[in-house]
Amino acid sequence: MDVAAATKLGAGIAVIALAGVGIGIGNIFSALVTSIARNPAARDQVFGLGILGFALTEAVALFALLIAFLILFT
Amino acid sequence: MAGPTASWLTFTQANIIMVIGAGLVLWLLYYGAKPRAVVPGRLQAAAELSHDFIYRMAIDQIGPEGKAYFPFVFTLFFFVLMGNLLGLIPFSFTYTSHIAVTAALALMVIVIVTIVALREHGLKFFTYFFPDGAPVFLAPLIVPIEVISYLSRPVSLSIRLFANMVAGHVMFAVFASFVVMLGGASILGAVGAAFPLAINVVLMGFELLVAALQAYVFAILTCIYLHDAVHLH
Numbered sequence: 001m002d003v004a005a006a007t008k009l010g011a012g013i014a015v016i017a018l019a020g021v022g023i024g025i026g027n028i029f030s031a032l033v034t035s036i037a038r039n040p041a042a043r044d045q046v047f048g049l050g051i052l053g054f055a056l057t058e059a060v061a062l063f064a065l066l067i068a069f070l071i072l073f074t
Numbered sequence: 075m076a077g078p079t080a081s082w083l084t085f086t087q088a089n090i091i092m093v094i095g096a097g098l099v100l101w102l103l104y105y106g107a108k109p110r111a112v113v114p115g116r117l118q119a120a121a122e123l124s125h126d127f128i129y130r131m132a133i134d135q136i137g138p139e140g141k142a143y144f145p146f147v148f149t150l151f152f153f154v155l156m157g158n159l160l161g162l163i164p165f166s167f168t169y170t171s172h173i174a175v176t177a178a179l180a181l182m183v184i185v186i187v188t189i190v191a192l193r194e195h196g197l198k199f200f201t202y203f204f205p206d207g208a209p210v211f212l213a214p215l216i217v218p219i220e221v222i223s224y225l226s227r228p229v230s231l232s233i234r235l236f237a238n239m240v241a242g243h244v245m246f247a248v249f250a251s252f253v254v255m256l257g258g259a260s261i262l263g264a265v266g267a268a269f270p271l272a273i274n275v276v277l278m279g280f281e282l283l284v285a286a287l288q289a290y291v292f293a294i295l296t297c298i299y300l301h302d303a304v305h306l307h
Binding site for chain 1: 230234237240288290291294
């Protein structure tokens with residue numbers, strides 16, 4: 001296999017991590033919706049936590065994206 | 075002529091935006107706090123809301139001791155927020171999209187957190203790496219894990235902000251290049267170019283959200299680390 005093709009494949013493989021991130025973000029927001037539906041009064045406190053969890057999970061996606069960019073463009 | 079060291083120290087575009095951002099925050103706080111009206115006007119309300127928002131965050135996360143660290147968190151939040159927001163202005167520059175800037179900020183946070191922890195607890199700080207109640211024979215396993223997770227904090231803190239900003243701006247660039255490519259193709263392509271342009275407009279709204287969110291995350295993680303430093307667990 002020549003290097004250019006392997007680079008493209010490697011970048012593609014690097015972003016497989018996004019599958020886990022998708023599951024994680026889905027989990028976070030499903031839990032957020034459930035908890036707000038059960039106790040709407042807690043919305044203000046729970047919402048901040050949910051957003052924090054979203055940002056921390058999204059960071060994993062961006063690490064993968066960063067690796068993909070590094071593989072592609074360096 | 076500048077010497078070999080001084081020739082590196084050029085005043086770059088990033089520095090200009092940093093100065094503008096810091097100036098904007100100072101302007102908001104100075105002219106926002108100036109009227110001292112009981113019923114605040116818009117500018118005063120903005121200044122008071124931003125103050126109260128970060129103040130409540132610091133107190134909620136760190137505890138009553140958070141009052142002492144509030145100015146630090148406030149400065150960090152607004153420096154990052156201004157970097158993210160000013161970077162969204164076309165032809166501007168996002169200094170938080172440089173790993174050098176975010177890594178410097180994250181290292182500063184972690185050094186300050188460690189100093190705070192050492193000042194508050196002295197050498198008892200090192201019990202942080204071994205949780206209470208854990209079986210002693212697990213120490214060879216737990217202590218390295220805790221040390222590594224402590225040391226990886228600045229890495230994740232800096233890369234999160236940097237990668238968010240870079241990814242957002244790369245998305246802009248990708249869709250903008252679609253506009254150029256389609257626009258150059260034919261008449262039909264020029265009509266089709268409206269779609270990536272529309273996506274870019276939507277992305278701008280999304281990036282405004284991300285800019286505020288990442289500044290918030292940076293500040294709240296700093297608060298959480300400070301909480302660990304002040305309370306040890």
